[in-house]
Amino acid sequence: MTENIKSSRVSGFYRLPIEKRIEFVKKFSDLTDEETKLFSSCLNIDIADRMIENVLGTFELPLGVAVNFVINGRDYLVPMAIEESSVVAAASNAAKIARVKGGFTAECSPPLMIGQIQVLKVEDVTEASQSIIEHKPEILRLANAQDKILVELGGGAKDLEVRILDSPLGKMIVIHLIVDVRDAMGANAVNTMCEALAPEIEELTGGKTRLRILSNLADKRIVKAKAVFDKNTMGGENVVDAFLESYTLASIDPYRAATHNKGIMNGVDALIIATGNDFRAIEAGAHAYAARKGRYTSLTTYYKNKDGDLVGEIELPMAVGVVGGAANMHPKARLCRKILGVKTAEELAMVAGSLGLAQNFAAVFALSTVGIQKGHMSLHAKNIAVMAGAKGEEIDQVADQMVKEGKIRLDRAKEILEEIR
Numbered sequence: 001m002t003e004n005i006k007s008s009r010v011s012g013f014y015r016l017p018i019e020k021r022i023e024f025v026k027k028f029s030d031l032t033d034e035e036t037k038l039f040s041s042c043l044n045i046d047i048a049d050r051m052i053e054n055v056l057g058t059f060e061l062p063l064g065v066a067v068n069f070v071i072n073g074r075d076y077l078v079p080m081a082i083e084e085s086s087v088v089a090a091a092s093n094a095a096k097i098a099r100v101k102g103g104f105t106a107e108c109s110p111p112l113m114i115g116q117i118q119v120l121k122v123e124d125v126t127e128a129s130q131s132i133i134e135h136k137p138e139i140l141r142l143a144n145a146q147d148k149i150l151v152e153l154g155g156g157a158k159d160l161e162v163r164i165l166d167s168p169l170g171k172m173i174v175i176h177l178i179v180d181v182r183d184a185m186g187a188n189a190v191n192t193m194c195e196a197l198a199p200e201i202e203e204l205t206g207g208k209t210r211l212r213i214l215s216n217l218a219d220k221r222i223v224k225a226k227a228v229f230d231k232n233t234m235g236g237e238n239v240v241d242a243f244l245e246s247y248t249l250a251s252i253d254p255y256r257a258a259t260h261n262k263g264i265m266n267g268v269d270a271l272i273i274a275t276g277n278d279f280r281a282i283e284a285g286a287h288a289y290a291a292r293k294g295r296y297t298s299l300t301t302y303y304k305n306k307d308g309d310l311v312g313e314i315e316l317p318m319a320v321g322v323v324g325g326a327a328n329m330h331p332k333a334r335l336c337r338k339i340l341g342v343k344t345a346e347e348l349a350m351v352a353g354s355l356g357l358a359q360n361f362a363a364v365f366a367l368s369t370v371g372i373q374k375g376h377m378s379l380h381a382k383n384i385a386v387m388a389g390a391k392g393e394e395i396d397q398v399a400d401q402m403v404k405e406g407k408i409r410l411d412r413a414k415e416i417l418e419e420i421r
């Protein structure tokens, strides 16, 4: 292993024993002894009982760390909680290739969330909309009275937009309350404001409010990331061309785009879960954004630059928080934020966007060259060995034999196990 603490570039990290990996992360992220002990602990049952209803216990996922990431010139170790094999290795590998040309550059818009208030049974929707616009200052004041903390931090309700929609029920008004949620994901903050505004809106419009809730299509809270993947490191310009051929299908065909975007979310979700964020919200936002132009398409774009290198870009909504929700309550979420060293929701969003791009690059790169099964199945072989009943050292023996034979199947695993025994 080559190591330079504070550089996330590590080779052979996966070959280290778990204690050595933890030691590396401890030094990199200045973790205390107490914090490193958390890696092998479970969520306290009393905390779990406060988080959801009808608690029986907790459910564990493997927590790993992707290495090699440079984002906006800074090195990151990226924590990932995920059950699928190969994802963490693939992200690390993509980050290693991106590093050759300086890593990822990322940017994101301010943390603006949209809250929707649906208004029905309005006699004159044009006049009512006008009335809402005219009373904007007092509506925003009322919204901001609900969250003094947010306002003190420079956030709060900033604007509103009024939409008139045709529906089977006739015309309805939908008000979009635009809220700067600072370092929170913001759902509770926005929902509270929307509910509090309802009586005032009914009075102004003469209508009846129904839905009062945020939109997960957080298209004012967008993260963008970009990286250049060196053609020589990829294996030559013909590999770049093969990559672009593969990518083209995702750009034109929803059947491929769904799988392509799933690959992006392999990375994004793993980080979102590790940091105690709401992965359903991120998923909903990502896929709705992928269909924003009327046809579902890829969240990434790729092209060749004048040097023949591959350029990858990603753009998607990223409603993540470093305060609120489970982000504060879950000790491992706090630990993962410390590993990352992120202090703001914007920085976390930029890491998530870069990770999504890395994950997508890794998948399309493998698909365009050796195919995805090679990397996938060698790790998966261990799962198959366990399914066949292998225990302890048998697991590696059975898995290694199957990989050697190129036959990673349950029936073969059982045969090998019998032969060993």
Ligand code: NAD
Residues within 6 Å of the ligand: 147, 149, 150, 153, 181, 182, 183, 184, 185, 186, 187, 188, 189, 190, 191, 214, 216, 278, 281, 321, 323, 324, 325, 326
């Ligand atoms: P929250 O209400 O727990 O925390 C946000 C609050 O923290 C803010 O309103 C503010 O008062 C305070 N705060 C303190 N320091 C802050 C800072 N630096 N920046 C911003 N706020 C700060 O959580 P939330 O983020 O409003 O809501 C997230 C939760 O809502 C998640 O658990 C999510 O699963 C859940 N949720 C999601 C949906 C959805 O996505 N459709 C719907 C309902 C609830």
